[in-house]
Amino acid sequence: MKPIRVTLRLQASRRCFSSTPTRREIRDINELPARIHPSYIETRHNDLLSLQWPSPPRNILLTKKDKSPHVTASLLEYAQHIQSTYPGVNILLERHTAEEVHTSLPFPIYTGSPSLFQAKVDLVSTLGGDGTILHASSLFATTRRVPPVLSFSMGTLGFLGEWKFKEYKRAFREVYMSGASDAYSSTHGEAPTSLSSSGDQGGAEKATTTGWSSLRGKSMGSSRGARVLLRNRLKISLHDPSGSRLSSASSTKSLTPPALDANNSEPHPQEFSPETDLYAMNELLLHRGSSPHLTHITISISGRPLTTAIADGMIVSTPTGSTAYSLSSGGSIVHPLVSSLLLTPVCPRSLSFRPLVLPANTAVSLRLEEGTRGGRVELSVDGVRRPEGVGVGMEVRVCGEEIRGRGRRSVGSDGEEEEWGTGGVPSVVRAAVGGGEDEDHWVGGLNGLLKFNYPFGEEEGV
Amino acid sequence: MKPIRVTLRLQASRRCFSSTPTRREIRDINELPARIHPSYIETRHNDLLSLQWPSPPRNILLTKKDKSPHVTASLLEYAQHIQSTYPGVNILLERHTAEEVHTSLPFPIYTGSPSLFQAKVDLVSTLGGDGTILHASSLFATTRRVPPVLSFSMGTLGFLGEWKFKEYKRAFREVYMSGASDAYSSTHGEAPTSLSSSGDQGGAEKATTTGWSSLRGKSMGSSRGARVLLRNRLKISLHDPSGSRLSSASSTKSLTPPALDANNSEPHPQEFSPETDLYAMNELLLHRGSSPHLTHITISISGRPLTTAIADGMIVSTPTGSTAYSLSSGGSIVHPLVSSLLLTPVCPRSLSFRPLVLPANTAVSLRLEEGTRGGRVELSVDGVRRPEGVGVGMEVRVCGEEIRGRGRRSVGSDGEEEEWGTGGVPSVVRAAVGGGEDEDHWVGGLNGLLKFNYPFGEEEGV
Amino acid sequence: MKPIRVTLRLQASRRCFSSTPTRREIRDINELPARIHPSYIETRHNDLLSLQWPSPPRNILLTKKDKSPHVTASLLEYAQHIQSTYPGVNILLERHTAEEVHTSLPFPIYTGSPSLFQAKVDLVSTLGGDGTILHASSLFATTRRVPPVLSFSMGTLGFLGEWKFKEYKRAFREVYMSGASDAYSSTHGEAPTSLSSSGDQGGAEKATTTGWSSLRGKSMGSSRGARVLLRNRLKISLHDPSGSRLSSASSTKSLTPPALDANNSEPHPQEFSPETDLYAMNELLLHRGSSPHLTHITISISGRPLTTAIADGMIVSTPTGSTAYSLSSGGSIVHPLVSSLLLTPVCPRSLSFRPLVLPANTAVSLRLEEGTRGGRVELSVDGVRRPEGVGVGMEVRVCGEEIRGRGRRSVGSDGEEEEWGTGGVPSVVRAAVGGGEDEDHWVGGLNGLLKFNYPFGEEEGV
Amino acid sequence: MKPIRVTLRLQASRRCFSSTPTRREIRDINELPARIHPSYIETRHNDLLSLQWPSPPRNILLTKKDKSPHVTASLLEYAQHIQSTYPGVNILLERHTAEEVHTSLPFPIYTGSPSLFQAKVDLVSTLGGDGTILHASSLFATTRRVPPVLSFSMGTLGFLGEWKFKEYKRAFREVYMSGASDAYSSTHGEAPTSLSSSGDQGGAEKATTTGWSSLRGKSMGSSRGARVLLRNRLKISLHDPSGSRLSSASSTKSLTPPALDANNSEPHPQEFSPETDLYAMNELLLHRGSSPHLTHITISISGRPLTTAIADGMIVSTPTGSTAYSLSSGGSIVHPLVSSLLLTPVCPRSLSFRPLVLPANTAVSLRLEEGTRGGRVELSVDGVRRPEGVGVGMEVRVCGEEIRGRGRRSVGSDGEEEEWGTGGVPSVVRAAVGGGEDEDHWVGGLNGLLKFNYPFGEEEGV
Numbered sequence A, B, C, D: 001m002k003p004i005r006v007t008l009r010l011q012a013s014r015r016c017f018s019s020t021p022t023r024r025e026i027r028d029i030n031e032l033p034a035r036i037h038p039s040y041i042e043t044r045h046n047d048l049l050s051l052q053w054p055s056p057p058r059n060i061l062l063t064k065k066d067k068s069p070h071v072t073a074s075l076l077e078y079a080q081h082i083q084s085t086y087p088g089v090n091i092l093l094e095r096h097t098a099e100e101v102h103t104s105l106p107f108p109i110y111t112g113s114p115s116l117f118q119a120k121v122d123l124v125s126t127l128g129g130d131g132t133i134l135h136a137s138s139l140f141a142t143t144r145r146v147p148p149v150l151s152f153s154m155g156t157l158g159f160l161g162e163w164k165f166k167e168y169k170r171a172f173r174e175v176y177m178s179g180a181s182d183a184y185s186s187t188h189g190e191a192p193t194s195l196s197s198s199g200d201q202g203g204a205e206k207a208t209t210t211g212w213s214s215l216r217g218k219s220m221g222s223s224r225g226a227r228v229l230l231r232n233r234l235k236i237s238l239h240d241p242s243g244s245r246l247s248s249a250s251s252t253k254s255l256t257p258p259a260l261d262a263n264n265s266e267p268h269p270q271e272f273s274p275e276t277d278l279y280a281m282n283e284l285l286l287h288r289g290s291s292p293h294l295t296h297i298t299i300s301i302s303g304r305p306l307t308t309a310i311a312d313g314m315i316v317s318t319p320t321g322s323t324a325y326s327l328s329s330g331g332s333i334v335h336p337l338v339s340s341l342l343l344t345p346v347c348p349r350s351l352s353f354r355p356l357v358l359p360a361n362t363a364v365s366l367r368l369e370e371g372t373r374g375g376r377v378e379l380s381v382d383g384v385r386r387p388e389g390v391g392v393g394m395e396v397r398v399c400g401e402e403i404r405g406r407g408r409r410s411v412g413s414d415g416e417e418e419e420w421g422t423g424g425v426p427s428v429v430r431a432a433v434g435g436g437e438d439e440d441h442w443v444g445g446l447n448g449l450l451k452f453n454y455p456f457g458e459e460e461g462v
């Protein structure tokens, strides 16, 4: 039924825009203008940040849950709404999604290698569950500057998702306009001029004459700017026994087939490499995986050995991940704003390994010990197995990522500017109009989703 | 150093027995006399059973930890002691061990397919750790009547092992003589006559004229009989969605290489089959294994659905296994004499899955649900992965094995006799001379091995 | 509204029975005939027992939750139904209940000291929650033979209660008639003759000529006999440092006011005494109580020291109690048919005190150590604090009670007869007509009451 | 034996100082000069702060564990060392300690009401265990500016204590000199002039002409300055159902005897009052205490109801307290530098109350609900019961205390100055000479004291 309705709507759209077949093309990501970096301003009574665009976002990456016709239909509806309402905006899709949907859309879409996303994407919007958000985050797993993420939950609500799909119009507007009035005032009422780079072509050209001015009446003022929860990530690197950084390629190419991304059939573009760290939103996991034998993992904290765990595995988690795998392994629930790392063992052969919560800037190292029968364990980041695995003597180094310039506007120097507002996954959360009590999605999630302290015997009264 | 001492002793032995090269042969298990079944008598002030041989045991299976020269040397020493002190006794070894050691032994040894063990083995004696005991138990994983097991721990003490190797002379004597005086009195002082079957040849023939009579002076009386802790096992079967029993072969031959036994390189002889159940000493485990995704397992109790667990996996454990994997997963510690099953989830995605302890005779079923991404999970029995795995819709049925005739002597009827003393792994435990307080190996293991309630700050005083 | 309806009904009743003021009297428990002991027969496909009365029960003790007008109204309705339908039956109430309700009942009721209950009560029926059942059980805390207990939950369902109040007619009949056909057949069709003692007067006299014969048409046959779950209790005694048993009186009279029973304002009749053990249905608890300091408790198992716990307290629980306090303290959930004891620490100052499950016949001793600042801790049995408390050096000894003759009919000897069917709290459970799968109240309670493995995110679909 | 040695030493001391009886007096705290506030400077590679005195500390409060002759002897030794080596320093004692020891000291000591301590004490030094530190902290439970605390563990090491008593000379010097070179440089080489107030007399007068100059050769330079771990506290207030703050007096004077401090027999001077908050170093506990019944506590987070817990009690803990009561109740271990609050239930009647870790600035409220039978529960702060208790409808509000100006030197304005360096308990920790890996007392404590992940079977090898 749904697909039918969508098809009808699409036909209508085609007529409106008198779309021609040539417009249903897939364009190259390189044609898009350069990325616009927003800033995140501290707000007074609140630990959330306020999103501020210097000029309207133009390149929107949409990602979606796979193999769900219902979600695909929603994506089409959403993309068309954006395209028709915000004419300067370009829609960017992952390649497999682009191929799946482009014939159903009456305008060109963009795609390209995920490794180019970090240079182009102003805003990510996800349609799916927590897995889709984790996947979107993984597309920026090697950059310190993740674009803001606006997530819609489809069907079963996830813990990380904030918005219901039916709110998509309001939500997108809130994000798109965020900081608009500030920008106006800072430019003395002038509409921002074109910010597009010279390579700016195709669908992007519309942006040159619009900015927010064409949507001015729709501005919501800075007080209604989008609220952002900056979710800290882990910074992970892999080292051989001599301490040298390992790349994915050298260590395992021959051992295992390349890890397939959980959500599509392309190999994951971001892997460990000698040059870059890998960032995780939920957790790093070492696990015996398919080996029936216990792993022996020596944990060091700031270079000092803490203990050797004999266990199924070991989790280093963010507070965000505290409600994911770490929860199942017995970890405490940690609010995402507690700047910390969790160290939670998986099935430790010990009565006395209590989960630990460490300062976010702690350098944690996990080294695989000789005692590990089988000699190799699995390494997963945010639920995706890395082909590398970890061999005896190898070491995984983990640290909470540094958040620089949080809440502070840059003061001019170029060096500062570069680092300004980096770190974390800026997640757009639903902020109540009046602010205050209603806006804690996290508490709502504990009760509604995790069934936290679910009362005994309740339904008996019914 | 140890090997040298052993070699010297062996040379001495060779002289004593004037062994000839022909004696250093490996004989076939089929040449051994039929198995002798002991009975287990309840004792008054104690929950342990008293082992009673109707006539002296003759076929002793020795198993050992692999790849440890120290353990191999001990095995040689032990085998020679038995051979020289108890001339009617035949030494049976697993094939790979037989091949490894036969040239170092001045007498013939027996070997054969593990599937024949249950028809021949009177007594098993293990040298190694818990893994060696589990392996020995697995050799009898398809029979209801496991021979008594006498275990020596080598180096790192295990939780299941009772005896230190240096006690081997006393321990073996205690088991060998157990019930001797009773047997004599019941046969009016006569030495038991030959019980060997017609096929009895080779080393076995010595038994025909001895019984306990030659060792009479060494009898310790029934009051000093070996004490046995009957460790209940799980009875496991695998079923397809229609409820039919699955054999190992049909279900998976093509999918995975045959499971290699943890302790040797022979494929495991006992697998699921349409005819036989499989018995486990520690636990049955369903686990996501190498899949990164959560399993969905519906648990039924006595045919009634209890819950669908979304988890890394699920453990059904014996009380013996309560200090193994179940412990690591958060299960309670259950004394081996509590007739029960443990249901312990592994990393459940739930705040409210508390481990359960059920009556031993509960029929527990675990069915893999559609929701399981990947569609197949791993199945392990006592730490050994079964090649079958479990696919969506398949069901594992588990029940505590029935212990029949525990402690009750049969009263004559043949039918009764057949079932008499079946069920469980009869584990020979160390019984203090005066009985009483000292004999609880289990409490000792909690403190000494598991560091149960290990006091805070203790060593600070030192 | 309810009270009004009840009042109307009572007026109607009075008319029917032409009740006179003299009938609304409270009679003495000593006037009741002697108690009738049922037997409990093992059933084939089931671990529940079948209740068998040798002749119809006559003395029914009704207990109820206090301070609930709604429950009081139900009690009146229930009592009148019994009185009018089963004329040989006498209603016995606790004194404070008798005083509260006797003017509302058109027939005489009986009351007396709780210490006489065990000599008179054939059947207990409770109206309330788990607390009411625990209280009823406490009225038999010094006898080994607890009458069968038929429990109706009122309002919030409890975990121990089986029946909803609206089922009271069917439930009472089922219990009352249980074993009737057996009894008939065993007496060759004869109606059982009067079993009333000489002191039998008042309401009781009607029973003399009836038995089940007057209700014959209503018999349900033995196959429909009431099902009984025998809940094992703990046997508890208190000892001074020399090992002598302590009575309540000597140890504490002067220290604290007498413990008030949870459910009424009479002092608890059953206390520790040099002669008798005290039985508990849920648990024994030692706890720091009002002291802010940690307790030091040495736990011995079968006379052998296990460990010294430094904790808020220590629980020794029955399987029945495993869903009560022990659950809150992190203990596993143990099915009531697992013959065992649980040892669960309360807030232990240790990372490695895992809850233990021990065989029911284990002798557990808890001794308060010198280290306990304050020198005295609280002792509670089934949630009721005992005035004694426990001082340094004192010891509480606990063991699972022995169940004798479970399921076996006595074979004639008088000594046997006396012990026949003793031990445990015989709890009448709801048995499905066809038996089998539906009847496991326990599994139902896990899901419906304890929200066992309550699924994440469920209500989001709503 | 120890006391004897001490006595000898004291006699020697008396001779050295030619002490006269008049010097063995107890002087009034008001005679002491005003308190000197140090600052705490952030250090580069480290999360610890560097202690900086503007001028040498003069008023040292010594607290000790009670009822331990060994600790008293150490206190005498320590006090004499300070007095003889640092002549400008005055020794301040709690009244009961002053009375106990003054005759054994050859110089005057000071004492007075604890309410005056916060105006006078430059530095606290404790001799005892964690309880003594908690007690010392409680003496500053109503002020935001706790003096630095230098703790020596006596006998059984505590988790909060850093130093062994045998290190007292080095430790005290390190603290005393901390910041000396900085101070010199900031005053261009001049010795600081007298800072003593006019009331400065007796032992204090020596300070007037010294400063650090007399000890200059002993300066260790600022790089060797004392390292401080700022332990965040909880800020607690008590409110009646209308939201008004409650004082201790009004609410409970008549109900219970005044709470006696754990460590001495004086009533605690710091209680809840309408004006002041109460600070806790470990935790706030609401607990059923002597009531046998479950408490019903509604928890709100930032004004939004989270859940109603039905439990023995509820803990709101600091990270410091995460290894105290919260640990026993199943909470995670949280590093003291993680800015957070822990919410850990005590024996919750729920399967799904997982401990929570919240941002330190979260406003947590606990309100006692009607459902609580008994109607009143106990309230403890850092293990000391408050006489108030909490009645139905009353609310306890808790928040992590704000740390202002951490690591930032004040920039001149008086208002700033006042708040400069406030918040937390500045705990002097042992810093390794070279800094770096060795200095993490916390990791050492996990292993050495809490036996974190204590390995199985270790001692078996011995």
Ligand SMILES: NC(=O)C1=CN([C@@H]2O[C@H](COP(=O)(O)OP(=O)(O)OC[C@H]3O[C@@H](n4cnc5c(N)ncnc54)[C@H](O)[C@@H]3O)[C@@H](O)[C@H]2O)C=CC1
Binding pocket: A129, A130, A131, A132, A134, A158, A159, A160, A262, A282, A283, A320, A321, A322, A323, A324, A325, A326, A328, A329, A381, A382, A383, A384, B292, B293, B294, B311, B312, B346, B347, B348, B349
């Ligand atoms: N035993 C367990 O609890 C396991 C958990 N996981 C978790 O799943 C994550 C990967 O997610 P998917 O790719 O969707 O795998 P998936 O499809 O197996 O789903 C994992 C579940 O975790 C939930 N989830 C993910 N992140 C969460 C968070 N931060 N807070 C609360 N719930 C969260 C999802 O909603 C989903 O219900 C991993 O990062 C890991 O944390 C993965 C394997 C086992």
Ligand SMILES: NC(=O)C1=CN([C@@H]2O[C@H](COP(=O)(O)OP(=O)(O)OC[C@H]3O[C@@H](n4cnc5c(N)ncnc54)[C@H](O)[C@@H]3O)[C@@H](O)[C@H]2O)C=CC1
Binding pocket: A292, A293, A294, A311, A312, A346, A347, A348, A349, B129, B130, B131, B132, B134, B158, B159, B160, B262, B282, B283, B320, B321, B322, B323, B324, B325, B326, B328, B329, B381, B382, B383, B384
């Ligand atoms: N995370 C965990 O705790 C894991 C536990 N296992 C356990 O290991 C068993 C297989 O043992 P191995 O082949 O030796 O594997 P292994 O060499 O990996 O050793 C498992 C460890 O468990 C100990 N163990 C085994 N059975 C025990 C028992 N009943 N009570 C106390 N400790 C026991 C052994 O002494 C050894 O230390 C499995 O049955 C399973 O229970 C297996 C994998 C993971």
Ligand SMILES: NC(=O)C1=CN([C@@H]2O[C@H](COP(=O)(O)OP(=O)(O)OC[C@H]3O[C@@H](n4cnc5c(N)ncnc54)[C@H](O)[C@@H]3O)[C@@H](O)[C@H]2O)C=CC1
Binding pocket: C129, C130, C131, C132, C134, C158, C159, C160, C262, C282, C283, C320, C321, C322, C323, C324, C325, C326, C328, C329, C381, C382, C383, C384, D292, D293, D294, D311, D312, D346, D347, D348, D349
């Ligand atoms: N923190 C806790 O969990 C505490 C538990 N209790 C339990 O309460 C019992 C006394 O009950 P009441 O007098 O009614 O006190 P209560 O009115 O304080 O209620 C205790 C709660 O425990 C439930 N309960 C009692 N026995 C149970 C069982 N065997 N299985 C499952 N739930 C059970 C009751 O339904 C009630 O909800 C004690 O025997 C003790 O087990 C008592 C105090 C604290």
Ligand SMILES: NC(=O)C1=CN([C@@H]2O[C@H](COP(=O)(O)OP(=O)(O)OC[C@H]3O[C@@H](n4cnc5c(N)ncnc54)[C@H](O)[C@@H]3O)[C@@H](O)[C@H]2O)C=CC1
Binding pocket: C292, C293, C294, C311, C312, C346, C347, C348, C349, D129, D130, D131, D132, D134, D158, D159, D160, D262, D282, D283, D320, D321, D322, D323, D324, D325, D326, D328, D329, D381, D382, D383, D384
């Ligand atoms: N069941 C439990 O675990 C209980 C714990 N406590 C704790 O005791 C504290 C009061 O201490 P005391 O007056 O000495 O009472 P206490 O003499 O009863 O000792 C409590 C124990 O806790 C230790 N401790 C205190 N604070 C600690 C910390 N922050 N980290 C690690 N260990 C710590 C002490 O060393 C001592 O071993 C309370 O704040 C509370 O946290 C109090 C009562 C019960």
